[in-house]
Amino acid sequence: MTLLTTTMAGPRxxxxxxxxxxxxxxxxxxxxxxxxxxxxxxPSSEPAVSAEQAGEPRGQIPLTGSVGVxxxxxxxxxxxxxxxxxxxxxxxxxxxxxxxxxxxxxxRADWTSSLPGLSGGxxxxxxQRIEDTFYFYYAxxxxxxxxxxxxxxxxxxxxxxxxxxxxxAPVVASGAAxxxxxxxxxxxxxxxxxxxxxxxxxxxxHFDGIMIQRLxxxxxxxxxxxxxxxxxxxxxFPIEEPGCPYPEPACPNFNRIEGPSIFERDGYFYLMVAWxxxxxxxxxxxxxxxxxxxxxxxxxxxxxKNGVDLAEGGGxxxxxxxxxxxxxxxxxxxxxxxxxxxxxxxxxxxxxxxxYRPQSxxxxxxxxxxxxxxxxxxxxxxxxxxxxRAYYRLVNQDGIITDPDSLQNPEASDRCLTATxxxxxxxxVQAVCDDESLEQIWxxxxxxxxxxRLRSMIDPSGHCLATADGSGAIGTEVVxxxxxxxDDAPDAPDDAPQGPGAAHVDGASQLWYLDDTGHxxxxxVAKDVNLxxxxxxDDGVVGTDVIGGYRRDGDHRPGNLTQAAKWPPQQWRLSMExxxxxxxxxxxxxxxxxxxxxxxxxxxxDVVDRRVSAVRTMLxxxxxxxxxxxxxxxxxxxxxxQKRIHxxxxxxPFHFVTGDEAGTLHGLIEELKESVDAPM
Numbered sequence: 001m002t003l004l005t006t007t008m009a010g011p012r013x014x015x016x017x018x019x020x021x022x023x024x025x026x027x028x029x030x031x032x033x034x035x036x037x038x039x040x041x042x043p044s045s046e047p048a049v050s051a052e053q054a055g056e057p058r059g060q061i062p063l064t065g066s067v068g069v070x071x072x073x074x075x076x077x078x079x080x081x082x083x084x085x086x087x088x089x090x091x092x093x094x095x096x097x098x099x100x101x102x103x104x105x106x107x108r109a110d111w112t113s114s115l116p117g118l119s120g121g122x123x124x125x126x127x128q129r130i131e132d133t134f135y136f137y138y139a140x141x142x143x144x145x146x147x148x149x150x151x152x153x154x155x156x157x158x159x160x161x162x163x164x165x166x167x168x169a170p171v172v173a174s175g176a177a178x179x180x181x182x183x184x185x186x187x188x189x190x191x192x193x194x195x196x197x198x199x200x201x202x203x204x205x206h207f208d209g210i211m212i213q214r215l216x217x218x219x220x221x222x223x224x225x226x227x228x229x230x231x232x233x234x235x236x237f238p239i240e241e242p243g244c245p246y247p248e249p250a251c252p253n254f255n256r257i258e259g260p261s262i263f264e265r266d267g268y269f270y271l272m273v274a275w276x277x278x279x280x281x282x283x284x285x286x287x288x289x290x291x292x293x294x295x296x297x298x299x300x301x302x303x304x305k306n307g308v309d310l311a312e313g314g315g316x317x318x319x320x321x322x323x324x325x326x327x328x329x330x331x332x333x334x335x336x337x338x339x340x341x342x343x344x345x346x347x348x349x350x351x352x353x354x355x356y357r358p359q360s361x362x363x364x365x366x367x368x369x370x371x372x373x374x375x376x377x378x379x380x381x382x383x384x385x386x387x388x389r390a391y392y393r394l395v396n397q398d399g400i401i402t403d404p405d406s407l408q409n410p411e412a413s414d415r416c417l418t419a420t421x422x423x424x425x426x427x428x429v430q431a432v433c434d435d436e437s438l439e440q441i442w443x444x445x446x447x448x449x450x451x452x453r454l455r456s457m458i459d460p461s462g463h464c465l466a467t468a469d470g471s472g473a474i475g476t477e478v479v480x481x482x483x484x485x486x487d488d489a490p491d492a493p494d495d496a497p498q499g500p501g502a503a504h505v506d507g508a509s510q511l512w513y514l515d516d517t518g519h520x521x522x523x524x525v526a527k528d529v530n531l532x533x534x535x536x537x538d539d540g541v542v543g544t545d546v547i548g549g550y551r552r553d554g555d556h557r558p559g560n561l562t563q564a565a566k567w568p569p570q571q572w573r574l575s576m577e578x579x580x581x582x583x584x585x586x587x588x589x590x591x592x593x594x595x596x597x598x599x600x601x602x603x604x605x606d607v608v609d610r611r612v613s614a615v616r617t618m619l620x621x622x623x624x625x626x627x628x629x630x631x632x633x634x635x636x637x638x639x640x641x642q643k644r645i646h647x648x649x650x651x652x653p654f655h656f657v658t659g660d661e662a663g664t665l666h667g668l669i670e671e672l673k674e675s676v677d678a679p680m
Contacts, residue, residue: 090104108140122139148177205257206255212227213226261340307528316373334355469509518566520573537569
């Protein structure tokens with residue numbers, strides 16, 4: 001295996017290279033354009049708090065008390081919060097954080113032991129409060145078969161497990177428990193109303209996939225057409241062993257999908273499901289992950305971020321195995337999250353789920369939103385702290401498919417996504433990580449509809465990560481091309497050149513969404529073409545070139561599911577890069593090149609460029625002070641530069657630069673100031 005190692009030429013500090021064209025000529029700046037001592041009327045150098053930080057809650061909620069549950073559902077009355085779970089346990093807490101107290105178990109119903117093929121257990125409940133009544137839907141089954149049924153209990157006193165009254169018959173059944181021997185699997189129920197106020201029941205596990213059907217007025221029967229809304233099979237990867245329906249015994253089942261839950265927000269219905277392996281004796285062997293799609297109709301079709309129908313193998317992964325943040329209790333790795341449910345309070349949507357530590361444990365997370373798509377942001381600069389206009393290295397995952405432990409417990413490699421100059425354009429390769437290399441730093445830009453753009457810091461003219469064409473062919477080259485917005489990106493003509501020097505690349509191929517592949521890694525997936533960012537490899541042994549590969553979690557062949565969404569060449573850790581002077585100047589040059597920063601001089605057009613140059617000169621001088629260890633003067637110089645930036649409020653004569661990214665520039669300087677050691 002050959003790896004490209006990037007190096008920087010010359011002995012000078014790296015921030016002196018790569019200036020924008022307008023700034024290449026050294027300038028002697030008249031005193032009128034140089035920074036002056038701040039006056040009482042000048043703006044503060046304190047940065048504004050970003051909308052990312054000031055809005056919705058972020059991060060996993062710390063929990064205390066009795067939190068050992070499986071398949072949880074969360075609900076509330078006027079006095080407390082409640083969690084119900086498999087085996088009928090009911091827990092309560094005064095706050096979401098706890099302490100959670102076990103109140104006992106809802107009793108099993110007699111009918112669940114009398115129907116053919118059922119074991120009488122109580123699995124995976126879902127509870128909804130409708131006026132003053134709590135509807136407790138649950139499943140009963142024989143493990144590994146589709147001999148299953150969904151039942152209903154109701155109560156007006158959720159804190160008393162003995163008060164739950166059973167309705168005495170299945171709402172829906174399958175296999176031996178169903179007179180018609182339906183081939184779906186009637187477990188994992190959940191309900192949600194449509195736009196007309198009619199309630200729908202969703203259920204399913206393996207076998208025929210996920211079903212939805214409207215509930216009758218009695219809320220204890222189903223009426224109308226039954227709809228298939230999620231299934232793992234696709235045209236490329238049909239499922240040849242979906243499980244054995246009645247009367248066959250249990251057999252291999254590779255339609256690994258279950259645990260559906262539906263909710264509505266802003267005109268879309270969202271379907272969450274769990275993919276892959278659950279419930280293994282050793283919790284550390286599980287591979288669950290939570291996947292989502294959305295629809296304008298409660299009965300579907302539900303599609304993922306690339307428009308792929310969840311009934312045809314589609315799905316965007318929003319939560320995978322994650323290490324708890326330092327302040328979260330219980331501590332440790334929350335492996336293989338599944339059993340998703342949603343709880344809504346004060347316009348905040350909470351994901352409620354279980355994960356393995358290695359025992360099955362309750363998790364609660366507020367959803368963050370990216371233009372109509374949920375994700376789970378975590379503050380603190382870690383791999384799930386995804387901030388618009390922040391800077392990252394993309395570090396490839398280590399591990400090979402012949403070492404299962406390297407897939408189940410992955411680590412980052414020493415190889416980074418790298419832009420390189422080639423044939424008048426920019427290629428993208430994997431290279432040994434180099435802390436001094438701007439070619440390995442990417443600006444993460446938030447784009448509509450749950451997508452991101454990755455802008456390379458290699459050149460101020462602005463080049464973004466993209467597939468070389470829109471064919472969607474496996475193995476398509478990944479390059480860096482001039483950044484273009486959706487509206488102004490030209491379509492590539494049939495005879496247009498492709499590759500690093502291509503002038504025409506469809507703007508959609510520059511947009512990527514991020515699957516959560518767990519353990520601090522993401523899988524970038526290109527818009528429309530649905531190709532994953534992959535290091536070219538031979539059976540998982542990685543090389544250097546970067547291409548578009550098929551999403552590995554679609555492969556259901558026997559023996560491959562332990563690798564589903566565990567393919568190291570497609571998995572990248574987004575490592576947030578701290579601001580240093582080199583990165584600050586590269587960002588500044590890019591802002592100027594794009595017109596996102598402009599000079600400001602009322603009535604003096606002839607000095608606009610010189611004012612831009614003056615601000616850059618101030619930053620260069622601050623970098624020299626940092627390099628020589630003169631931190632107090634460096635911080636003062638950076639503060640003076642901030643005072644010349646129109647970050648907010650009315651523009652003033654003493655402002656040298658303004659523009660759409662002036663506030664961002666101000667914040668980057670503040671971050672650099674904070675990183676400079678305080679004076680002794």
